[in-house]
Amino acid sequence: xxxxxxxxxxxxxxxxxxxxxxxxxxxxxxxxxxxxxxxxxxxxxxxxxxxxxxxxxxxxxxxxxxxxxxxxxxxxxxxxxxxxxxxxxxxxxxxxxxxxxxxxxxxxxxxxxxx
Amino acid sequence: xxxxxxxxxxxxxxxxxxxxxxxxxxxxxxxxxxxxxxxxxxxxxxxxxxxxxxxxxxxxxxxxxxxxxxxxxxxxxxxxxxxxxxxxxxxxxxxxxxxxxxxxxxxxxxxxxxxx
Numbered sequence: 001x002x003x004x005x006x007x008x009x010x011x012x013x014x015x016x017x018x019x020x021x022x023x024x025x026x027x028x029x030x031x032x033x034x035x036x037x038x039x040x041x042x043x044x045x046x047x048x049x050x051x052x053x054x055x056x057x058x059x060x061x062x063x064x065x066x067x068x069x070x071x072x073x074x075x076x077x078x079x080x081x082x083x084x085x086x087x088x089x090x091x092x093x094x095x096x097x098x099x100x101x102x103x104x105x106x107x108x109x110x111x112x113x114x115x
Numbered sequence: 116x117x118x119x120x121x122x123x124x125x126x127x128x129x130x131x132x133x134x135x136x137x138x139x140x141x142x143x144x145x146x147x148x149x150x151x152x153x154x155x156x157x158x159x160x161x162x163x164x165x166x167x168x169x170x171x172x173x174x175x176x177x178x179x180x181x182x183x184x185x186x187x188x189x190x191x192x193x194x195x196x197x198x199x200x201x202x203x204x205x206x207x208x209x210x211x212x213x214x215x216x217x218x219x220x221x222x223x224x225x226x227x228x229x230x231x
Contacts, residue, residue: 032217036222043119043206043223044158044206045222046219046222096217101163101171102148102163103150103220105157105158
C-alpha cells in the first residue's frame with residue numbers, strides 16, 4: 001500500500017519569507033513523488049515531480065522540493081513567498097510500475113501568505 | 116497550454132437517479148483517470164483507463180460506477196443509482212503514453228456533484 005502524510009493542516013508565512021510545506025510518504029520500491037496546487041474552485045495543477053537523480057527538484061512559480069530517501073520526505077519549499085501563493089497544496093506518490101498507476105494524495109496543506 | 120475540460124461544472128441530481136460526468140482529456144494523452152474529493156477531505160483515486168479498458172480501480176469504484184470512452188475525445192463516468200454519499204467534486208485527469216509513470220497527470224477543474 002502507498003500513503004502520504006502532510007502533518008500540517010495550515011502553514012502561515014509572511015510575504016518575502018521562505019516557506020516549507022512538509023510531506024512524508026510510504027511506498028514499496030522507489031517512489032515517484034509529485035506536488036500539486038489547488039486554487040479555489042479549480043482543479044489540481046501540477047507543480048513539480050521527483051523521479052530520480054538530483055534530490056532537489058525545481059518546478060513552476062519558483063517552487064522546489066527536496067527528496068530525502070532516509071527520512072522518506074519530499075518537502076515543498078520556496079525561498080520567498082508571495083501572497084498569490086496562498087492555496088491548497090497536495091503531495092502525491094505513485095508506484096514506479098504500471099504506466100497508469102494511481103496517485104495517492106495527502107490530505108493537503110493550506111498555505112496562507114500575508115503581507 | 117492544452118487542458119482537461121469537464122462538464123458540467125455543477126450537477127444536482129435526486130438520489131437514485133443516474134448521472135454521467137463528462138471529460139475531454141488532453142488530445143495526445145491516452146491514460147485517463149477519475150478521482151473524487153469529498154468536501155474537506157483528500158483527493159481519492161477511483162479508476163484508471165487505458166486502451167479501452169480499466170487498468171486499476173479502487174474499492175470505492177463498485178458496481179454502480181462505470182467508465183467509457185464513447186468516441187475519440189470524451190471520457191465519461193457514470194453513476195447508475197446515486198446515493199447521498201456520492202456528493203463530491205469529481206476530477207478527471209489524463210497523462211501521456213510516452214515516458215511511463217513519471218509523466219504527471221493533468222487535472223480538469225472538476226464537476227461538483229450534489230445529491231439531494
